[in-house]
Amino acid sequence: MSKESSRGNGLFAWAMYDWANSAYFVMIQTFVFAAYFAQSIAENETTGTALWGNMIGLAGFILAISAPFLGSIADEGGRRKPWIGFFTIMCVFGCSMLWFAEPSTDFIWFALIMAFIATLGAELSFIFYNAMLPDLTTSLTIGKWSGWGWAMGYAGGLFCLIIGYFGFVEYGAEWFGLNEESLQNVRITFLFTGIWYALFSLPLFLKTPDVPSKNKKIAEAVSDGLRELKNGIRLLKKEPNIWKFLLARIFYNDGLATIFAMGGVYAAGTFGFDTGQIFMFGIALNITAGIGAFGFSWVDDISGSKKTIIWSLTGLVIPVFAVLFVESETWFWVWGLLLGIFVGPVQASSRTFMGRISPQNKRNQMFGLFALSGKLTTFAGPLMVGWITLLMDSQRWGMASILLLLIVGLGLMFSVDEIQGTSKEKVPLTQ
Known part of the structure; x- marks a missing residue:
C-alpha cells in the first residue's frame, strides 16, 4: 500500500470518529434522552428542565477548567489515542448504563x-x-478533512436517529419483544448509542497513526503547554481585533451550545412532543443543518466569513425568537427547521474566520485560544435556562436566555474587522 493511500485510510478512519461521537450528541444530549428525562423521570417538565440544565452546566464548567490542562497534554505530551480511548470508554459506559434509567423519579440521580x-x-x-x-x-x-469530519458527524447523527426510531422505538415491541409500558423501546436506544459509539470509533484506533510520545512527564507537558497559552494571551494585547472576535464567540457559542443541550427538552415540555416526534424532528433538523453547512460554504468564499457569521446569527435570532412565542406545533416545526439551516454555517465560518484573521506564524496559539473561547463559559447558558425556568415556572422564559446570548454575540461581531492580524500592517482578506 502506498504512503498516500495509507494516509488517506488513516484520515478516513479519523473522520469516522466524528460519525461515532455524534451519536451521543443527537441521542443523549439534544433529542432523545434529554426529553425522556424531563417527561418520564423527572417530577415534571419544569423540574426536569432545571435539573438537566444544571447537569449540563456543571459538566460544561468542569470541561472549561480542565480543557486548557488537557489541551496542554495533547500539544506537549505526544500520543493522543490512549486519552481518546479512555474518554470514549467513559462515554460508552455512561450511555449504555442509561438503559437502566427506568421511567420513575426513583432514577433521577442515577440518570x-x-x-x-x-x-x-x-x-x-x-x-x-x-x-x-x-x-x-x-x-x-x-480544511477539506476538517469539513469532511464535520459532514461525517451530521451523517452519523442522522443515521443513528433513523435506526433508533424505526429499529427500536416504532417496532421494538414487535421485533424484539420490548415492553412499551416501561419504555424499553425508548431506553434501548441509549444502549444502542453506546454500542454505536464503541463500534464506529474502532477504525480510529486500528487505522489512524498516532504521533510518538515525547516522553514528557505530565507535569512537564502541562507546564510547557500553559506557557504557550500565556504567550498566546499576551499576544492578544497586540491584536485587539482577535480578542474582540473571541469575546463575541464566547456569547454566541454559548447560545448555540444551549440550543443543543435544551432543544429536545423544550420540544417535549412546551409542545408535548412524544418520543417519535422528537426522533423525526431530530432527523429533519440534521438534514436542514447539513444543507445549511454546505450551502453557506459557498457564501463564505464569496462574501467573507464575517458577513456569513452575521447573516447566520441573524438567521438564528429570528427563529429562536419565533419559537418562544408560537403556540402551534406546526409553526414550531417550521421555525425549528429554519433554525437548523443557520447552525452549521456559524460554526464552520467561525473556524474559517479565525484562520483568516490570525497572524500566520501564530495560528497554533490562536487556535488554542479559539478552542478555549468555545469551552470557557458553555456551562452558563444551560444554567441560565435551568434556573430561570425554575424561578419563573416557565420553559419559555428559561429559553429566552438563548436569545440574549445570540443577540449580544451578534452585536459584538459588528465591531470586528475582517482583516489579517499582526503587527504593523493589516491585510484585508476580501481581495
Whole structure:
C-alpha cells in the first residue's frame, strides 16, 4: 500500500470518529434522552428542565477548567489515542448504563450521574481528537478533512436517529419483544448509542497513526503547554481585533451550545412532543443543518466569513425568537427547521474566520485560544435556562436566555474587522 493511500485510510478512519461521537450528541444530549428525562423521570417538565440544565452546566464548567490542562497534554505530551480511548470508554459506559434509567423519579440521580459521565467523556475526547488532525494532513488539505469530519458527524447523527426510531422505538415491541409500558423501546436506544459509539470509533484506533510520545512527564507537558497559552494571551494585547472576535464567540457559542443541550427538552415540555416526534424532528433538523453547512460554504468564499457569521446569527435570532412565542406545533416545526439551516454555517465560518484573521506564524496559539473561547463559559447558558425556568415556572422564559446570548454575540461581531492580524500592517482578506 502506498504512503498516500495509507494516509488517506488513516484520515478516513479519523473522520469516522466524528460519525461515532455524534451519536451521543443527537441521542443523549439534544433529542432523545434529554426529553425522556424531563417527561418520564423527572417530577415534571419544569423540574426536569432545571435539573438537566444544571447537569449540563456543571459538566460544561468542569470541561472549561480542565480543557486548557488537557489541551496542554495533547500539544506537549505526544500520543493522543490512549486519552481518546479512555474518554470514549467513559462515554460508552455512561450511555449504555442509561438503559437502566427506568421511567420513575426513583432514577433521577442515577440518570443524571450517568448522563454526566457520558457528557464529560464525549466532550473531553474531542480535545485529543481535534489535536490529531494537523499531524495527519497538510496545510493544503486540513480544511477539506476538517469539513469532511464535520459532514461525517451530521451523517452519523442522522443515521443513528433513523435506526433508533424505526429499529427500536416504532417496532421494538414487535421485533424484539420490548415492553412499551416501561419504555424499553425508548431506553434501548441509549444502549444502542453506546454500542454505536464503541463500534464506529474502532477504525480510529486500528487505522489512524498516532504521533510518538515525547516522553514528557505530565507535569512537564502541562507546564510547557500553559506557557504557550500565556504567550498566546499576551499576544492578544497586540491584536485587539482577535480578542474582540473571541469575546463575541464566547456569547454566541454559548447560545448555540444551549440550543443543543435544551432543544429536545423544550420540544417535549412546551409542545408535548412524544418520543417519535422528537426522533423525526431530530432527523429533519440534521438534514436542514447539513444543507445549511454546505450551502453557506459557498457564501463564505464569496462574501467573507464575517458577513456569513452575521447573516447566520441573524438567521438564528429570528427563529429562536419565533419559537418562544408560537403556540402551534406546526409553526414550531417550521421555525425549528429554519433554525437548523443557520447552525452549521456559524460554526464552520467561525473556524474559517479565525484562520483568516490570525497572524500566520501564530495560528497554533490562536487556535488554542479559539478552542478555549468555545469551552470557557458553555456551562452558563444551560444554567441560565435551568434556573430561570425554575424561578419563573416557565420553559419559555428559561429559553429566552438563548436569545440574549445570540443577540449580544451578534452585536459584538459588528465591531470586528475582517482583516489579517499582526503587527504593523493589516491585510484585508476580501481581495
